[in-house]
Amino acid sequence: MEKFEGKAIFKGVAIGRIMFYGKKENIVKRFKIEDTAAEIQRYDNARKESIEQLKKLHDDAVKKVGEENAAIFEVHAMLLEDDDFNDSVHNMIENEEVNAEYATAVTGENFSKMFAEMEDEYFKARSADMKDISERVISVLSGKDTTATFDQPVIIAADDLMPSETVQLDKEKVLAFVTKYGSANSHTAILARTMNIPALINIPVDPSWDGKMAIVDGHTGTFYLDPDEDTIHEMTAKQDKDLEERRLLQELKGKENVSLDGKKINLYANIGGLKDLASVLANDGGGVGLFRSEFLYIGRDSMPTEEEQFQAYKAVAQTLAGKKVIIRTLDIGADKQADYLHLDKEDNPALGFRAIRICLTRPEIFKTQLRAIYRASAYGTISVMYPMITSTEEVEEIKKISAAVRAELSADGVPFGNVEEGIMIETPAAAIISDELAKMVDFFSIGTNDLTQYTLAMDRQNDKLDRFYNPHHPAVLRLIQTVIENGHADGAWVGICGELGADTSLTETFLQMGVDELSVSPSMILPVREAIRKSYAGKDTKSGCFS
Amino acid sequence: MKSFKYVITDPVGIHARPAGDLVAAAKKYSSDITIKAHGKQAGAKKLIQLMGLGVKQGDEIEVVIEGADEETAASGLEAFLKNNL
Numbered sequence: 222m223e224k225f226e227g228k229a230i231f232k233g234v235a236i237g238r239i240m241f242y243g244k245k246e247n248i249v250k251r252f253k254i255e256d257t258a259a260e261i262q263r264y265d266n267a268r269k270e271s272i273e274q275l276k277k278l279h280d281d282a283v284k285k286v287g288e289e290n291a292a293i294f295e296v297h298a299m300l301l302e303d304d305d306f307n308d309s310v311h312n313m314i315e316n317e318e319v320n321a322e323y324a325t326a327v328t329g330e331n332f333s334k335m336f337a338e339m340e341d342e343y344f345k346a347r348s349a350d351m352k353d354i355s356e357r358v359i360s361v362l363s364g365k366d367t368t369a370t371f372d373q374p375v376i377i378a379a380d381d382l383m384p385s386e387t388v389q390l391d392k393e394k395v396l397a398f399v400t401k402y403g404s405a406n407s408h409t410a411i412l413a414r415t416m417n418i419p420a421l422i423n424i425p426v427d428p429s430w431d432g433k434m435a436i437v438d439g440h441t442g443t444f445y446l447d448p449d450e451d452t453i454h455e456m457t458a459k460q461d462k463d464l465e466e467r468r469l470l471q472e473l474k475g476k477e478n479v480s481l482d483g484k485k486i487n488l489y490a491n492i493g494g495l496k497d498l499a500s501v502l503a504n505d506g507g508g509v510g511l512f513r514s515e516f517l518y519i520g521r522d523s524m525p526t527e528e529e530q531f532q533a534y535k536a537v538a539q540t541l542a543g544k545k546v547i548i549r550t551l552d553i554g555a556d557k558q559a560d561y562l563h564l565d566k567e568d569n570p571a572l573g574f575r576a577i578r579i580c581l582t583r584p585e586i587f588k589t590q591l592r593a594i595y596r597a598s599a600y601g602t603i604s605v606m607y608p609m610i611t612s613t614e615e616v617e618e619i620k621k622i623s624a625a626v627r628a629e630l631s632a633d634g635v636p637f638g639n640v641e642e643g644i645m646i647e648t649p650a651a652a653i654i655s656d657e658l659a660k661m662v663d664f665f666s667i668g669t670n671d672l673t674q675y676t677l678a679m680d681r682q683n684d685k686l687d688r689f690y691n692p693h694h695p696a697v698l699r700l701i702q703t704v705i706e707n708g709h710a711d712g713a714w715v716g717i718c719g720e721l722g723a724d725t726s727l728t729e730t731f732l733q734m735g736v737d738e739l740s741v742s743p744s745m746i747l748p749v750r751e752a753i754r755k756s757y758a759g760k761d762t763k764s765g766c767f768s
Numbered sequence: 769m770k771s772f773k774y775v776i777t778d779p780v781g782i783h784a785r786p787a788g789d790l791v792a793a794a795k796k797y798s799s800d801i802t803i804k805a806h807g808k809q810a811g812a813k814k815l816i817q818l819m820g821l822g823v824k825q826g827d828e829i830e831v832v833i834e835g836a837d838e839e840t841a842a843s844g845l846e847a848f849l850k851n852n853l
Contacts, residue, residue, distance in 0.1 A: 292785050299788040303815045335820055343780055344822045350784070351816075 222449045225424050227399070229442040230410040233419035234460040235397035236453065240375035241431035242382065249359060251323040257315045264310055264321040267361040272298045274357070285392065297354050306332065306354075322362050329355020346403075349381060376435050378426040392416055397437040399424050399444060417467075469747035474505045478750050480732050484758030487738040488750055489545065491718060495533060498540050500743035505750075508545035508602075510666065510740020511718040512537060514590065515552060518559050524586065530593035538601025545602045547666065547740075548594050549645065551586065552576045552608040571674065576609035581618055591626045598638035606643040606666055611650040616661045643713075647671035652700040659711035666740070667704055669719025673697050692721065702734050709735060716740055723749055729756035770842040771832040778853045781824035786852050791815045793848045799835025801845070812845070 254260045275298040282291035300306065306328060313324035329352055336348035374394045381402040398413050398420040413420035419439025436445040436456045445452055478488040489510030490501040501509060517525045517533055537546050554575025558564050567573040580587035594605050607619055623642060630637055646652050647668030655665065670681075676696050679686050701717070708715040716738030721727055723741035725748055731739065732753065741749050778786060794801045794812035801812035805827055810817035812831070823829055831849075833841045 296784040296788055299791065299815055304811075305814050305816050332816055339820075339822045341781070341822050341824060343783060344819065347784065347819060 222452060223446040225444040225446070227421040227424040227442050227444055229419070229421055229439045230403075231413040231418065231420045232439040233397075233417070233437075233463055234439065234456050235376055235419050235437040236448075236456060236460065237374055237376050237396045237435070239378045239399075239430045239433050239435050241426070241428050242377050242379040249322045249326040250320075252320050254314065254318050254320055257318055260314045260321050261311055263362065264314065264325065264358070265307075267321065267358050268301050268307070270361050271354070271357045272301050274361070275301070293350070297350065297357070300350065300354050301358070322359050325355050325358045325362070376437060378424075378430055378435075380426065397421075397439070399426060399435075399437055401426050466744075466747070469751060470505075473747045473750050473754075476750065476754070478507070478753045480729075480753055480756045480758040482757050482759050484732055486732065486736060486753065487545075487716070488746055488753070489547070489716075489738060489740040490743045490746060491740050492743070495536055495540075497743060498537065501541075501746075504743045504746040506544075506743060506746050508541060508547075509537065510545075510547050510716055510738060511606075512546055512548045513552065514548055514550060518551060518553060518562075521559070521561075523561050524589075527589045527593045527596075530590060531596045534594055534597030534603065535600045538597050538603055541601055543602055545604060547604040547606055547643070549606050549608055550577070550590055550594075551580055553579065571671075571680070577607050577615060577619070578609065580607075581615065584622060587622060588626055591623055592630065595626055595630055595637040595640060596635060598640045599636040601638075603638060604641035604643060604664070606645055606664070608645045608668070609647065609671075610644045610658070611648050613654065613657050613661065616644060616658060620661065645718075646704050647675070647719075649676050649700065652704050655704045655707040656710065659708045659713040662713055664713050665704055665708045665715045666738075667701055667715065667717045667719065669697065669701070669717060669721035672700065672719065673721075676700060692724070693727065697721075698730070701731075705734050705736055714738065725749060725752035728752035729758075732756050732758040769832065769834045770838045771830055772842060772846055773828055773830050774846065774849045774853075775828050776823055776825055776853050779825050781827065782818055782821065782829075782853060784819060787815055787818045789852060790818065790845075790848065793845060794841075797833075797835070797837050797841035797844070799833045799838045799841045801841060802832045804830040804832065 275294045279291050279294035279298070282294060285291075309328040309331070310321070310324045313319055313327065314321060317324075333348040333351040336344055336351060339345050372394075374396050376397045376399060377390065377395055378399045379401075381400050382398065395416070395418060397418050400420075400422050401424060403410065403422040410420060410422075419437045421437055421439065421442055421444055424444045430446060433447055436448045436452065438444070438456065438459070440459070445456070448456070477485060479485045487507050487510075489508040490497070490504070490506035491511040491513070492498065492501060492509055493513045494516040514530075517530055534546075534548060552575070553559060553562070554564070554570050554573060562579070564574065564579075574582075580590075591605070594603060597603055605623075607616075610616060620642070627637070641663040643662050643664035643666055644651070644658060645668045646655060646658075646665045648671070651658060652667075652672065659665070673679075673692065673694070674681060677690070677694055679690050681690060705715045714737040715735075716722075717731060717736055718740040722731075722739040723745040728739075728749060729752070739749060776782065782790070791813055803810050803812050803818060803821065805821045805823045808821055810821050812818065821829075831842070831845055833845070835841070
């Protein structure tokens with residue numbers, strides 16, 4: 222196996238045999254012409270026939286790849302009407318007494334060089350167009366057909382692909398494009414995007430590769446020649462994942478999160494930083510159900526300032542353009558810590574000084590974060606939620622601080638929006654007293670990872686516990702049911718943001734329990750949407766509730 | 769002789785397709801029409817020359833028209849540029 226790194230211009234994975242697409246460059250001989258007038262006439266006839274061909278290609282291509290990609294043929298036809306090009310050919314035939322093929326080849330080469338030397342990538346890429354038109358005229362002059370044909374789907378490898386060649390390729394039989402030259406603006410790139418097939422450039426393709434097996438990974442830009450079994454296996458899995466994602470996107474993008482019997486819920490994304498926003502949008506997330514704010518605090522030497530935090534929260538609110546963003550306040554502890562906080566080492570960090578316990582002990586940290594969150598709320602729809610709650614007293618204390626922050630901002634004339642306040646339900650204590658907590662907050666978000674760990678008294682990272690660990694333990698499911706019922710009894714909506722929220726084998730159960738929102742990693746949004754759309758929310762439709 | 773200036777707003781600049789349309793628009797007039805940009809010039813009826821100027825978004829071009837129908841050509845081309853480039 223050989224491995225090459227190139228530049229990916231369209232993502233996706235292709236596995237198949239290579240067809241080396243050698244430029245069917247006409248070998249042009251120069252010879253002396255006696256009757257130059259007749260030779261000029263021969264050129265003009267070939268040029269006109271080329272223009273006719275191009276018009277026909279344009280009409281075919283409009284049907285195959287759309288007007289935008291077909292336009293190239295119209296441009297080529299116009300280029301063949303260009304006075305400078307034709308004058309150059311005419312002059313050479315007349316003055317140098319050479320054959321039309323030779324005059325056309327030299328003219329094409331000259332104009333191609335002119336564009337190749339231009340700075341701008343777009344105009345540079347036009348040098349291929351100049352070669353392309355001259356090749357077409359030469360083929361007509363010499364009565365050759367330049368179209369390549371092949372029976373099996375192949376990975377097309379070439380030094381470079383001419384625009385007209387790429388459009389004429391049988392779309393059904395091309396798995397990927399791999400070229401040595403080309404640019405992200407080339408027609409090959411545009412066509413790969415339209416055809417939805419992977420494409421790589423800057424790969425040192427060689428004619429000897431013709432017929433060999435290869436894999437194109439358009440995610441990483443890697444090209445594997447003669448791949449070994451392991452690589453084929455790994456890449457096949459990657460390809461299947463792509464196909465599944467693509468299928469889900471096609472079927473489910475823009476669709477509602479609604480069950481078969483008409484129950485609609487919100488489906489949001491869990492994110493750990495600004496870098497995840499693109500995938501939230503790409504996967505059609507309805508909002509952010511858990512924005513882990515720790516990324517702002519970790520991996521640095523000092524506390525992030527209010528301004529830094531404000532800018533980050535504001536960017537999220539603006540990017541989501543009015544969709545809900547639920548920011549979880551600092552959830553840090555002895556296990557994931559920042560040195561500048563000087564937290565003591567603890568024997569049992571999961572049960573230690575962490576999250577809201579730090580924030581209530583050091584309110585200056587907490588107030589700075591809340592001020593930043595409230596200020597950002599003027600730029601979108603922001604909610605705030607507090608982690609690791611165990612008592613009503615904690616919530617009372619938090620609400621005093623958040624009220625003070627609002628009062629300060631109002632006094633300073635700083636605008637802020639209507640921020641919903643919620644709490645994470647991730648301790649059995651909070652779940653059990655959720656009836657009382659519901660009176661104090663706007664919403665609950667159930668953190669199933671910690672809730673499961675604390676309820677079962679099992680560390681899920683400990684693989685010795687595998688035989689005891691049941692992620693669907695009825696104790697956890699009953700607590701979830703209780704929390705949803707208690708929340709609804711006092712007007713608090715209830716979501717699930719832990720890993721169980723993305724467990725599609727439980728989606729129908731959660732709907733039947735009455736959950737209002739699920740928040741999952743961006744890549745799970747569409748699979749969960751699919752599960753919701755196949756579920757019944759009515760309790761009598763299927764047994765399986767735990768109350 | 770007539771001349772006017774215009775700043776290109778098309779994101780790719782005077783690229784192939786609109787350049788072809790510009791040539792077609794210029795060929796409607798008998799006047800000599802020249803486009804000047806970054807110290808170079810091109811005939812407005814010559815596609816390869818026009819593309820060879822490499823005019824990008826934000827570039828200012830000057831259109832110089834000389835001939836019998838220069839008045840109508842100037843207003844016609846100015847309208848074309850505004851609508852297409």
